[in-house]
Amino acid sequence: MTKRLAKGRFAIYWYVTRGGPLITKFEGENRGAALKAEAEKAGELAALYAEARKPKPPSGQTLRGLIYKYKIAADGFGRLAESTKKHWRRSLDVIDGEFGDLPIKLLEAKSIRVDIVEWRNRRKNTPRQADYDLTVLQRLLSWAKKTGLIEVNPAEGIDHIHRSNRADQIVESHELDAILATTTPRAALAIRLAAATGLRREDLVNMKWEHVKDSYITFPTGKSRGRKVVTVPIYGDGRAVIDTLKAEREALIKAGKVPSAYVLTTELGKPWRPDSVTQAFVREAKKLKIAKRLNDLRGTAITRFVIAGLTDEQVADIVGWELNRVRNIRKHYVDANKIALGIITKLENAERTG
DSSP states (O other), X not given: OEEEOGGGOEEEEEESSTTSOEEEEEEESSHHHHHHHHHHTHHHHHHHHHHHHSOOOOOTTBHHHHHHHHHHOXXXXXXXXXXXXXXXXXXXXXXXXXXXXXXXXXXXXXXXXXXXXHHHXXXXXXXXXXXXXXXXXXXXXXXXXXXXXXXXXXXXXXXXXXXXXXXXXXXXHHHHHHHHHHSOHHHHHHHHHHHHHOOOHHHHHHOBGGGBOXXXXXXXXXXXXXXXXXXXXXXXXXXXXXXXXXXXXXHHHHTXXXXXXXXXXXXXXXXXXXXXXXXXXXXXXXXXXXXXXXXXXXXXXXHHHHHTTOOHHHHHHHHTOOHHHHHHHIIIIIIHHHHHHHHHHHHHHHHHHO
C-alpha cells in the first residue's frame, strides 16, 4: 500500500494480508526515494514477509495444540511408519475438526467422554473408519497423558463399533483358486506370493531382488521402520512364483534390457503400489461374493507354514503375530481339518468292515 504524506513525503506500507498486521514501511522525500529505500531493503523485506506468513503454532491449551505437538514429537507421530502416517493425518484432521477448539482443561469433565461416544455413534454408517479415528484419538490422548500434557484420557476404554475379530480369518483354498482364476496374471503372482509368504502388503510390494536368497527372503520390515529383520522361507507355491519371476528377469537381462529392482511388477514393468494390490484382490473377491480381505492371505500363509511342520513360535516370528493368534489359526483351520479327515477315515473304514 502506498500513501502520500504531509509536505510531499511518500510512504510504502507492507502488510501480511490486506487489512492484516503491518510488516514494515519505507518513507522518502518523494515517491522515487521511497521506492529506492524499498529496493535497498528488498532482502530484509522478503525475510520479514516470509516470517510473518509462517503459520503460527496453535495454542497449547487446546486439543488442536496437542495435535500439533504430537505431529512434531519424535516419540509420537514421528515413530509411525510412513504408510501409517498417511492414514493418521486424515484421522487427526477429522479429530481437529470435531474437537480442535476444546480447551485441555475440559478433558477432565465427565461430559467429554459422552461427547466422544456420541461422535463415534454419529458415524455408525462407516463403522471401520469411525473406529479407526477413535483409535487415533485414544492414542493421541494416551501420548499426551504419558508426556504429562494432560491428566486424564477421556477416550480410554471406549469400545469400537465394529466388533468383528478377523484374527482367525484366512482365504481358504477354494476361495483363493476362484480369485486367481479371474484376476490378471500379474495380480495373480502378487496374490500367490502373499499367500505363500504372509508378508504385509507394504513389505510385499517393496521387496527387491537383493532380499531374495536361495531358500529364503530376508529384509527389514516397513512397519518396524527397519528395526526388525524378517526371514521368510521360500517353498511350495512361493518357490514357483519366485522361479517364474526370476526367469522373466533373466530373459530381460539376456535381451539387453534393464529389469526392475523390485520382485513384483505390473504389466508395465513398474513396482506395484500397495493400494493397487488391495484393489486387484478386493475387485475379484467382490465379484465372487467372497467376504475376505487381502490381509486375510496372511492367515492363509500361516496354515501353510503350520502344515509344512513349522512350530507356532516359528510362524509367529515370521509373520510378526502374537503367539495366540497363530494358535487360533492352527485350531480353527489346521487341527480342525485334521480331526474332520480323521473322522471321515474312521467312518469309511467302518463301512468297509461292516
